Amino acid sequence: MAKEIMYTPFAPCMWAFLQEPKVDPDGDYPDAYQISIVLGHDTHADLLKQIGALHKAAGGTVIVGEKGHPIKHHKTKNEDGTYSKVPNMYEVRFKTKAEYAPLGITTLDMAKNVIFREKNFVANGSVVSVAWSFSNYNNKGNKGVSLFLNAVQIKKLIEWTGGFDVESSEFETDEDGYKSGDAVEQADPGFPETTDDGEGQDGIPVEDDSDGLPF
Numbered sequence: 001m002a003k004e005i006m007y008t009p010f011a012p013c014m015w016a017f018l019q020e021p022k023v024d025p026d027g028d029y030p031d032a033y034q035i036s037i038v039l040g041h042d043t044h045a046d047l048l049k050q051i052g053a054l055h056k057a058a059g060g061t062v063i064v065g066e067k068g069h070p071i072k073h074h075k076t077k078n079e080d081g082t083y084s085k086v087p088n089m090y091e092v093r094f095k096t097k098a099e100y101a102p103l104g105i106t107t108l109d110m111a112k113n114v115i116f117r118e119k120n121f122v123a124n125g126s127v128v129s130v131a132w133s134f135s136n137y138n139n140k141g142n143k144g145v146s147l148f149l150n151a152v153q154i155k156k157l158i159e160w161t162g163g164f165d166v167e168s169s170e171f172e173t174d175e176d177g178y179k180s181g182d183a184v185e186q187a188d189p190g191f192p193e194t195t196d197d198g199e200g201q202d203g204i205p206v207e208d209d210s211d212g213l214p215f
Helices: 045-057
Strands: 011-022 032-040 071-077 083-097 106-108 127-139 142-156
Touching (some): 032 127
Parallel strands (some): 083 142, 106 142
Antiparallel strands (some): 011 032, 032 083
């Protein structure tokens, strides 16, 4: 019987590994695709109650925030390196083993177009909806529910740029300058015309000017 697919409301996300799995040999799901969404008690109470009820129905006894519960407390990092809970804010993580999604997690824009990237590109703060399913587990008496990641739709994209904070940078903006998607003039490479008889790379003849080299 196929698992029922459910959909979260749009919410900010964290720790998205969608095109390449996170390698975590010490975790419960080594080499897994994953994404966490941040849910407020006031704005997403229905989803939080639904996930909590699934955990309880599976026989889970641990409470919110403890290991084994699918709902964790959302925390922020303090200046001294410690973390503090954000009142009434929670995180829920969805995971799928890499072997179950060899092409990566299906990622869609708001027109349901599939987005392809060579690397993970969805950064923290992007607003997404997650298609998910679940199953119960019983691991040596430890019971609970596993939340599976099936697909992601992006409503607001904050794209990972290799760690550089583009928004707060001092680069200028100019409406008259080049923008992604603009037509680009193709430059003449200026290579001399050659035949296939040339001895250089790509058919360009190699001239012997070794006497004039300074090394």
